[in-house]
Amino acid sequence: MEGEIEPVDCASASKPPRLEIPKVPDDSEKPIAIKRLKDVEICVPIVYGTMAFHLGRKASESQSHRWTVYVRGATNEDIGVVIKRVVFQLHPSFNNPTRVVESPPFELQECGWGEFEIAISLFFHSDVCDKPLDLYHHLKLYPEAESGPKSTKKPVVMESYNEIVFPEPAEGFFARVLNHPAVVVPRLPAGFVLPTPVPIDSVHGKGRGDTKNHPLSHWFMNFSEADELLKIASARQQVQAHIIKLRRELNMMNGLPPPPNPASGHDYA
């Protein structure tokens, strides 16, 4: 996944990404202008969702499930390199419904009985982006099928795959995450000079931020783009075949002189 060549939108690969230097802000605290890389996209694939275990005999009326809501890297790498903290906004019936998680793994465990929508706000490091990104996830406690006696061993898992895209990343950010496994970074042309990366101060000195050996990792869903790509490619082939067939038929029909068009006398413009 590293070093994937970015198909640049409008320029050929030989053109170096341009630098955008915005006007110096009036704020005297930041006299240094941020250099950004145009036509370069940094992408962080993530998976976010919930996992709920029924408490079985230990369940009470108000707490029938123990569930976890989390945001993880799609390949279980440490996304703390990009994300500084995550704020989970729970249902108002919880104590302190605004829960802040300052270090990876970005997750939260709670007990409850009801399903509701959880708002997840991702806050990035200062050199990445100063605006948070919001995600929404519906907490699912009950499985689709009626499975009879509920198992306390098998959780109800609901995960969504998505990718965070930074369209014009700052040079410093780029340099810092260049070789990190959680981040998809395009290859820059040879000879491009980047500043030396400045490590960000992270809260989690000890403990790992990746989720590869997470206790629940064997319940994580697998997201493979290959299946979807195949499906879409075959669909496209079918549609393209239809189009060719129709175009051929139309051309044959249009071999005759075109019928008089009743609307052709209208020239309002």
Next chain:
Amino acid sequence: MDAKDILGIPKTQLPTTQEKKSRPQKEPQRKPDGISREVYALTGGLAPLMPSIDVSQLKKRPPSDEKITWQWLPFTNSARKDNLQLYHWVRVVNGVPPTGDYSFAKYNKSVDVVKYTDEEYEKYLTDPMWTKEETDQLFELCERFDLRFIVIADRFPSSRTVEELKDRYYGVSRAILIARAPSPTDVSGHPLVKDPYNVSQEVERKRALSMVLSQTKHQERKDAEVLAEAKRITDSRMASRAAEEPEMPVASHVGSESADRAVVLGDTVSPSSNIQLPSATVVPSTSIIADSASTLASLRMLRVYLRTYALEQMVQAASSSAGLRTIKRVEQALQELGVNLKPKVPTKAVCAEHLELRKEILTLLNLQKQ
């Protein structure tokens, strides 16, 4: 809670266990206290939203000190000229009937139509197109029908158009107004003097209005398309121009490139829509590219976004020229092909392919229309 207990402990042979098993799992498992289970099942555990009204409060009326009777009394209407006397029920308070005119008399309003004398006519109002009799008739009708020109035109003895009648009426009123005014400056603020009635403009306006209203669906769609196209092009031009401002001249290349592309495409649209091309796919595809360019530009403005959001924006841009029905058909086609409407694994490649697929389906649908 009971349901769980019953399910967890098998063989408590109550017939109710069967129903409880099939109850949908989504009910919260709180045991209801204070209300019976049936009520709970009906209301779903929520309290009624309306505060209940105390019935004894409803029919109380304030005790009144006055003696009120209702009497059948005659009345006259000042709006009538014939002194007709009718009867109606009247609310009499302590033996005193209400005073004042009939309450609906105040609605009898009419327009002040100018009245000119014969001399004034001779002096100011003669007109080669209008005889005095005609003008008099016109004014009489105006007064009678409160300036409802459609009715007046219908009743007018010789056939004149509404615009001609209006022109004559307003022209005469204006001339009289100016003639009677002590000095020209007094009346110069009057709307009749400031903005005189313009016959040719009115005729033209009504003609254009009727043309617009009688457009066929086909023409309407075409006009809407062209207008939307023009708007998109100006928007994308403005977006790229706004993006250019804070950047250095070096960087402005990229902005103007996309703007140039949009401009080039925009120029090709107008001539092509005049020439009736056999393949209608040219027009939608060029407008789609112009749209996508502006969407890409606006996405680049954001510092961060989700891949799914970007896909949604691009899909919207691509189907902006399509109606709601077409969009539904695209979604139907996707389902038939076994493709998720929203990709389960939205990577860059998957999203790009998905977008292309949608565009191809649109092309196919457009072709099928022919």
